[in-house]
Amino acid sequence: MNGSPLELEPLFRIGPVPITEPVITTWAIMALALLFSLLATRRLELVPGKLQAALELVVGAIDHQVEEVVQRDPAPFRPIVGTIFLFILVANWSSLLPGVEPPTARLETDAALALIVLASTAYFGIRQSGVSGYLKSFAQPSWAMIPLNIVEQITRTFSLVVRLFGNIMSGVFVIGIVLSLAGLFVPIPLMALEVLTGAVQAYIFAILGCVFIATAVGGEAASAGANSSSMQGNST
């Protein structure tokens, strides 16, 4: 991290499109995800091996969490929530590799994730209640709440971006500063802490996205909203 964390230098360009480091890292993660998925699901058996059992455990845990929040079949929400969780987790942990900067330490990646959550909220809300029904949900409990609800949509999406960006970027910066000041092995405890922080942030982002979607489809909105507010406060 040579310059401002808010600025990105393109590594190369494809036509007018600048290709930056987070994009390259994301592509690598996508390639690894595709390769891993193909290899891991090549021979699935009813009696699972160790890898299959671990994958089933992960998918089962995601389904369980989604079901608890949404209070309905988790299958439609699994790809979005599961992908957000796994991508953020892998992206955060990619900082452990020498020379790799996690894409989530960049505002654009976190904003992209938040945009996807926002779009998913609208998509599942419309699918559940129709366009008018979804729009009417902004007028709950009264028409006077429309501006506040719109602001809430924006602010909570913005809070997702800021929380993830702030936690991961700060962790990368701290490790970088400590590494530049101290010896080779000094940042290791901080890196271990970063592993924990990365997992927690992935979980928080995925669960909050799930709560927003649940709110849109009429799940446990009130309690989840309250929980999300408190979690936001704690994590930041």
Next chain:
Amino acid sequence: MHIDWWTLGLQTINLLVLVWILSRFLFRPIAGIIRERQAASADLLKKAEVERDKADLEERQAEQDKEEAERARGEVLKSAAKEAEAEKTQILAAARQEADKLRAQAKTDIERLRQAEEARSNRQASELAVEIAAKLFNRLPRNARIGGFVDGLAEAVAKLPERTRAEIGAAGAPVMVKAAQEMSPGEVTALEAALSKVLGCEVAVSVTVDPELIAGLELEAAHASVRNSFAADLDRIANGLTGDGQE
């Protein structure tokens, strides 16, 4: 704050593609195999439940069969005991009957043996008595062995029926007399006189000696025999003792 909109757009596209990749190649197969396993487990559970119900049914059936067998066994045992009791009673009755029969047979045999033994004892006693009496009579004087029997013979002849008496010594035929020993002329004369008296006509006697008589006389006629001898008396006594009863 500076945002690279190109990167934001690319990352958004990248993430949507990643959602598709993971959904298509990871979540769907894994969820599918989980669903398949759950279905297989549910199927197995259903089959196990069916098997358990079947086993329960078989167990109940087995219990019923066992109870039925117990009941049948009890009935067979009861029937066998009843039959055994009846057979025991029958055998006991038969044994008792057989024992009674044997006892009766034994009694009969004992009675017969007793009677035979008694007859043998009587016979021996009579033989012994006759022998004793013969020995005693042999000690009598000789003239007493004949003379003492003349009157007795005459009395016996007198008791014969008229017709029989008339045949004795008819037409001058001698009267056949057996004597225990040789008779003296006087004894012959006395005999002829006694007979003549009871017969009502003069008769002569022809004497033959028979020591078997021991003592006494015996008259032999065509249709009668008068025995007035000691041998005849002993015979009567012996017959009386042995129960033959012929006098």
